[in-house]
Amino acid sequence: MxxxxxxxxxxxxxxxxxxxxxxxxxxxxxxxxxxxQYYIDDNDLRDFFSSILYLSGDAPETVQIRGEQFEVLYRKPWTDDIIEKKVTSLGTGFLIHRGLDVYLVTAEHVARFIKSSSRIKYLGTDGQKKEISLEELTLSNKYGENVNWIRHPTADIAILHLGIFDNIVKDIVTINYEYLEKSIKAPNRFNDITIIGYPLGLGVNPTTISPITRNTRTASDIVYFKRFDNGVINPFIIADDPSIGGFSGGPVLEVYKSKTAPSIIGERTAIAPTLIGLVHGNLSNEPGGFAAIVPAFQILETLKLASKYSGEYTFYYPNGKLWSKRIYKDGLPWTVLSNYDLNGKPQEKGTLKEGEGTLYDWNEEGTVAEIINCHKGNCSGGVFAVKKESLNTKEP
Incomplete structure (x- = not known):
């Protein structure tokens, strides 16, 4: 008692x-x-869903012989005409932004069957299923039938520069470039990792769409072995569970709770994810086994090869008044020239000049949203772009 x-x-x-x-x-x-009280709300993870793209297209069927991939071809008797055996291939891609620039990231073996006319499906920010062609995803580029992907020299990574965020369809939220793991390491093996994608086309229905998530853990440090699709040796992270066709190219997140959780129980607690890489595939075709993850530092290496915005850029309020002028270099803020409130009154712009100093981001109410710290052109501590719904942008 x-x-x-x-x-x-x-x-x-x-x-x-x-x-x-x-x-x-x-x-x-x-x-x-x-x-x-520091729990994770399912809605926090859903914030990333509109950046996950379902990719599909016709590609030559391949088989694996003695550890190498071969395309399946038919030879017509008497004429010796060669015909490819085509199959519908599935994969996942995701959108990230770096400064003003937006990129589509996927596995290279997925990008091979994606053409400018390929249909892309995704969940819009309004909760509705969207289906457009790759060419319709952006207003700034007109691709030929063969899309000019930027590919990593050894890793299973392909990146397509879609242009600046002002030119991308409005109902997508992109993943912040800062979430990418920048060091050459694997996550703690006791921590869960979350894979997001469309395995076997699951989650895609005639009128609705919702990405599939899979939680697992890593089973290795950085290890080196041959890619399943071309035999090139590359670093990988091994995951406990095997992958499923369609997850290839999908992002792998280590999701953890924000250090600045709310003080009142019941409020949403924003997650602070680390993007540790993307899905390559399985280590073997045997049942069970492990999945291979391409580490994120190789995504960063590929981004270095991609196009980036440079030049002066002007931000405007929705009413058309001048908000801020900045100079960008290689896609990131380089010098801040001016910053005004909604009434046209100058407000603190920061000290950023030629890649060094601070940059103040203000919201429409005149409150400091974030302070971005920059050193040698590398910026951290805040987002570098604002969704078009809340901020109109025009190039001078």
Whole structure:
């Protein structure tokens, strides 16, 4: 009875004080009872769904012989005409932004069958299924039938520069470039990783679409072995579970809770993900086994080869008034020239000049949204682009 009374008092204390503590643990005779307010809301993960693209197209069927991939061809008797055996191939891509620039990222073996006319499906920010061609995804580029992908020299990565964010369809939210893991390492093997994509075309219905998520863990450090599609040796991270066709090219996130969680229980807690890489495929065709992940630092290496915006850029308020003028170099803020509030009054713009200093981002209410710190042209601490719905942009 006495123990029950103590337990009741402790639970009452938990109820009253939980909003003031991040984690509160009560040690009982029967074990440890802990409650954490720093939980992850499913809606936080859904914020990334509109950046995940379902990719499909016709490609030559391949078979693996002695560890190498071969295309399947038919030879017509008497005439020796050669015909490719075509099959519908599936994959996943995702959109990231770096400064003003937006890129489509996928696996190279997926990009091979994506043409400018290929149909792309995704979940719009309005919650509706969207289907457009690759060419319709951006207003700034007109591709020929063969799209000019930027490919990594050894890794299974292909990147397509879609242009600046002002030219991309409005109902997509892109993944921040800063989420990419920049070091050559694998995640802690005790931490969950989340793969997002469209395995076997699942999640794609006649009128709706929703990406499939798969939680697993890593099973290795950085290891080197041959790619399944061309035999080139490359670094990989091994995941516990095998991949499924259609996940290829999809992002792999290590999702963890924000260090700046809200102080009141029940409020949404934003997640702070690390993009550790993209899905390559399985290590073998045998049941079970492991999946191979291309590490994110090779995505960064590929981005260095891609086009980037350079020049002066002007931001405008929705009412047409001048907001800010900046000079961009290689896609990132280089010098801030001016910054004004909604009434045209100058406001703090920061000290950024030739890649060094701070850049102040203000919202429409005149409150500092973020302060971006830049050193030698590399910026961190804030987003580099604003969605068009909340900010009109025009090039001078």
């Amino acid at each position: 006495q123990q029950y009374k103590i337990l009741t008092q402790l639970l009452s204390l938990l109820q009253n004080k939980i909003e003031h503590k991040g984690i509160l643990c009560i040690f009982l005779f029967l074990g440890t009872f802990c409650h954490s």
